Amino acid sequence: xxxxxxxxxxxxxxxxxxxxxxxxxxxxxxxxxxxxxxxxxxxxxxxxxxxxxxxxxxxxxxxxxxxxxxxxxxxxxxxxxxxxxxxxxxxxxxxxxxxxxxxxxxxxxxxxxxx
Amino acid sequence: xxxxxxxxxxxxxxxxxxxxxxxxxxxxxxxxxxxxxxxxxxxxxxxxxxxxxxxxxxxxxxxxxxxxxxxxxxxxxxxxxxxxxxxxxxxxxxxxxxxxxxxxxxxxxx
Numbered sequence: 343x344x345x346x347x348x349x350x351x352x353x354x355x356x357x358x359x360x361x362x363x364x365x366x367x368x369x370x371x372x373x374x375x376x377x378x379x380x381x382x383x384x385x386x387x388x389x390x391x392x393x394x395x396x397x398x399x400x401x402x403x404x405x406x407x408x409x410x411x412x413x414x415x416x417x418x419x420x421x422x423x424x425x426x427x428x429x430x431x432x433x434x435x436x437x438x439x440x441x442x443x444x445x446x447x448x449x450x451x452x453x454x455x456x457x
Numbered sequence: 458x459x460x461x462x463x464x465x466x467x468x469x470x471x472x473x474x475x476x477x478x479x480x481x482x483x484x485x486x487x488x489x490x491x492x493x494x495x496x497x498x499x500x501x502x503x504x505x506x507x508x509x510x511x512x513x514x515x516x517x518x519x520x521x522x523x524x525x526x527x528x529x530x531x532x533x534x535x536x537x538x539x540x541x542x543x544x545x546x547x548x549x550x551x552x553x554x555x556x557x558x559x560x561x562x563x564x565x566x567x
Contacts, residue, residue: 344499375554384544384559385500398553432499440487440548441555445502 348449360421367435374416379430459483461558477530479545487548489528495541540565
């Protein structure tokens, strides 16, 4: 157990639908990051939150949104889903935004399949 | 923006030594990190280099040359369990999030 909890582990949904992925960061970490990993692709940075505020955006589609709540858990909302959105979605947390000597701690991911 | 280049695949046999290279382009440099990911699993942090030189952690070592914008991960005494993907990463320009390379798939055979 890395300390970062992601739910659900698997999600199968139809095109056009909306889903919410949930992440609880490791205790004490204020930064939460969302990454998308498609088949045979690297980790694509989507968005970062720090202590409840959005800090950085990466290649996040307008159909996707996220937020971080006062208890520091975060949710990633994916709407108007397309087949190409099928991927592994990882959440990570860290005490430092650059990773530093402790790095990012990743959750086990949510495997999203859009059919 | 940031970009990282690393080989897509490397193969080796048990007991051997393998080096995975990474070259990066970034407008602001905060350090080079390495992560390991087994198939379908979560990426796990291996090492971080902020200064030039070699950092050793058990069988794994990581090297950085800031003047060459280059680093490598050195894996010694390879074991079958080292078969995985390895990613190098640097922070984005603002230093707020890590940008990852596309990864190198290491296959270790007996």
